[in-house]
Amino acid sequence: MVSELILKIPAYYKYVKIFKDLIEDILELNGISKDEIYEVKLAIAEAAVNVIKHSYCCECDKEIELTIEINEKSMVFMMRDFGEKVDIREIKSRDLDNFKENGLGVYIIKSVMDSVEYQHMKKGTLLTMSKVMGDGSCGNREQHRD
Amino acid sequence: MVVVEIESNIETKLEDGKGYILLGETLSNQDTRHFRRAFENLERKNIKEIYVNMARVNQIDSSGVGILVVCLKRAKEKGGNFKIMFPRDEVKRIFKLVNIYSYFEIIE
Numbered sequence: 001m002v003s004e005l006i007l008k009i010p011a012y013y014k015y016v017k018i019f020k021d022l023i024e025d026i027l028e029l030n031g032i033s034k035d036e037i038y039e040v041k042l043a044i045a046e047a048a049v050n051v052i053k054h055s056y057c058c059e060c061d062k063e064i065e066l067t068i069e070i071n072e073k074s075m076v077f078m079m080r081d082f083g084e085k086v087d088i089r090e091i092k093s094r095d096l097d098n099f100k101e102n103g104l105g106v107y108i109i110k111s112v113m114d115s116v117e118y119q120h121m122k123k124g125t126l127l128t129m130s131k132v133m134g135d136g137s138c139g140n141r142e143q144h145r146d
Numbered sequence: 147m148v149v150v151e152i153e154s155n156i157e158t159k160l161e162d163g164k165g166y167i168l169l170g171e172t173l174s175n176q177d178t179r180h181f182r183r184a185f186e187n188l189e190r191k192n193i194k195e196i197y198v199n200m201a202r203v204n205q206i207d208s209s210g211v212g213i214l215v216v217c218l219k220r221a222k223e224k225g226g227n228f229k230i231m232f233p234r235d236e237v238k239r240i241f242k243l244v245n246i247y248s249y250f251e252i253i254e
Contacts, residue, residue, distance in 0.1 A: 013174075013175055013176055038239070042207075042240070046207060046208055049175055049207065049209070104208035104209075104211055104212050105207070105208040107208075108208050108240075108243065108244060111244070
């Protein structure tokens with residue numbers, strides 16, 4: 001089981017659902033568990049919404065490109081945008097004790113993925129998220145209080 | 147007296163001095179503006195008991211979670227109550243994921 005797929009959507013919120021639906025189908029075809037599919041869909045949607053909000057500053061015709069690599073042991077999702085470079089140092093996981101309405105998306109992404117890395121490209125940013133298959137503990141997960 | 151207002155996929159109802167916000171299938175980035183308006187309408191009417199009926203919600207994202215927590219805080223600061231009714235598993239799951247399940251009083 002080794003696959004690589006590239007999906008592209010224009011940067012509109014309504015198209016984020018297309019990412020989610022396609023990812024669900026792709027992961028199901030690759031025998032990924034329902035729990036993992038739920039978590040991946042959540043992370044991908046949060047990442048895409050962040051691209052529209054922060055890299056492109058609003059909905060527009062520019063592209064969000066998602067490359068998916070699946071092998072026996074892990075899934076890697078690379079989300080590429082071609083917008084403004086976001087200061088990577090400013091991309092932080094939410095401190096729930098100082099809860100604010102925005103910014104929870106990165107917390108969710110880091111909670112469900114095993115590794116999350118932002119990289120500036122010549123134009124835009126590349127976000128690489130990976131998840132080890134069937135790893136209930138997920139090494140990079142945030143500490144949960146309860 | 148029962149007063150019902152509908153905006154987007156959000157319905158607000160006033161009954162016996164209590165405020166009910168009935169959500170549609172989603173509470174996401176694009177719904178939060180309408181939710182805030184519904185909540186603020188109840189706030190302006192000095193409603194202290196607010197119930198959010200989430201029975202129909204099958205998709206919620208970080209923005210949806212964020213607006214719920216903000217409204218919960220605001221209600222509590224004013225000595226009120228903000229309760230979540232009938233959340234589906236999808237909603238409970240994200241509440242647990244971001245460690246806010248215990249913030250809310252949940253009516254099953």
